Amino acid sequence: MIKHTLGLALLAVAFGAQAQATPGSNLIVNGNAEAGVSGWTGFEGYSLFQSVDYGSNWVLPTQPGPLDRGSKMFTGLTAQAAGFQTLDLGALAGQSLHYELSGYLGGWAAQGDNALLYVSFLDAQDNEIGHAAIGPVTPAERGNQTGLFLRTASGQLPANTSALMFSLSMERLGGGDNDGYADNLSFVVSSVPEGGTLAYALAGLGLLGGLLRRRR
Template sequence: MIKHTLALALLAGLSLGAHAQAALNTNLIVNGDAEGDVAGWTGFDGYSMFQSVDYGPNWVQPTQPGPVDRGSKMFTGLTAQAAGFQTIALGSLAGQPLHYELSGYLGGWAEQGDNALLYVSFLDADGNEIDHASIGPVTPADRGNQTGLFLRTASGALPSQTSQLMFSLSMSRLGGGDNDGYADNLSFVVSSVPEGSTLAYALAGLGLLGAALRRRR
């Protein structure tokens, strides 16, 4: 697994030109389904990009575990360590109480330990990471040593100081000749906090809710 420090190391020298501004209730990850080859993703210096491949015998077959609406393509590694990223500005959504839903299908080949990780950095206006969320990796034990892709999710309150999002997808080869870390149908959606829950979400976004509950106990 390529650790999240890969993304953090790049931030120091990266000019975070976001592709677009965010909208509510839409997938903010560009080309998260691999149908557009690797469009929307940028490679990290010193690492190869992952690749978009057809479902089939060399990777995951259409009949093996994976998303129902999997399309024709998926992401997999190209070399032993593969990674790419993309950024998006929250724009007018910045500072609003927001809830996020992160999801994706991740997997690998049979009993091999090759895996994929999707990491989201919550960045302030200066490009500093103030928090993060991630899904993966999916281990052979998680997959029951099956070849395939399996749904993973994470959700929570978006930190109130978040101004930009950086999505980093990485694959690592731990065995065999190919990098069989797999990913497809990657999604990150933000939505408005339900009425009446604004205070709780604001506290959670500031990291204060847990501390407040501990003090009450």
């Protein structure tokens, strides 16, 4: 679903981003659903997901999920639900940045309902020049358990990244409710020291060389 709605959301980037980019802090606004759906905008033609309390018809506090899960999580409202938010990197644009993407995603028992978090890396003309994603978590990966499970991704932002767009989608594949679940969504960037990549590579080669010498 993200591929079908990405173009529409890119049009919204021109209207301005929502927060300040600070290294070491979570750049996703309200990634834990505790403030309802504040910070998220619905895609045109799709309903926005909803923020619900743990328990009752949803994931119980005793079922798999983040230890610091708070009282709320995101889940779908209709068969296909999605929302996005954008962020201008400001002074960080053009810097060498490493990112850590993480979140808890899941679903209900053996149903295929799922959630996906997709991050677009945008240049100054709002063109997507790269992306990162976590999810979906399949029923088999969950062991057919109801709950949310940690997924992560990391890497380096493309050199010309000027802005970010975070897109969260839930899809119903069975049952009457959209039981794609998400909570504790996070995207953190940190500066890569000049020459850091080469230094890490050389250090790795040195370690490998030492291990090979020991084996001999």
